[in-house]
Amino acid sequence: MDMTSTLNISAAGMDAQSQRLRVVAENLANQDTTGSTPGADPYRRKTITFQNEVDRQSGVPTVRVKKIGQDMSDFETEYDPSHPAADARGYVKKPNVNTMVEVMDAHEAQRSYEANLNTLQATRSMMTRAIDLLK
Structure with missing residues (x-):
């Protein structure tokens, strides 16, 4: 594996993790978004799935985002008959976003990034040193 391949692998990983951070940010931004009509569903947490892929140009394995989906877990309910999204019994569906899960996902994505x-910086440094030796 040459150093250019290493750069491509690192760049693909950084791209995947930055997309993961965007999904986490969207989830956190909408953690209190309820429906606007009685009985309407609130914001549904988004999930991200990665897939191994072989880069066609370099022939090395990389990672990419396979799918941004939705967490189909049940919504919690809260009794608030004055809320515009309250159903006939006075319950409001709350988003299925767990702040702790999102913060942990953000930390993991940050560390991976x-x-x-x-790795990218170390490879670039090695390439620079190799070029300097050739001068």
Whole structure:
């Protein structure tokens, strides 16, 4: 494997993790978004799935986002008969976003992004040193 392949692998990992951070940010931004009509569903948490893929140009395995889906777990309900989205019994469906899960996903994505960035920087440094030796 040459150094260019290493750069491609790291760049693909950074791209995948940055998309993961965007999904986490959207989930956190909508953690209190309820429906606007009686009995309407609130915001549904988004999930992200990764897939291994072989880069066609370099022939090395990389990662990419396979799918951004939705978490189909049940919504919790809260009794609030004055809310515009309250059903006939006075219950409002709350989004299925768990702040702790999202924060942990964000930390994991950040660490993975940083690991890929460190690999990219180390590879770039090695390439620069190799070029300097050839001068």
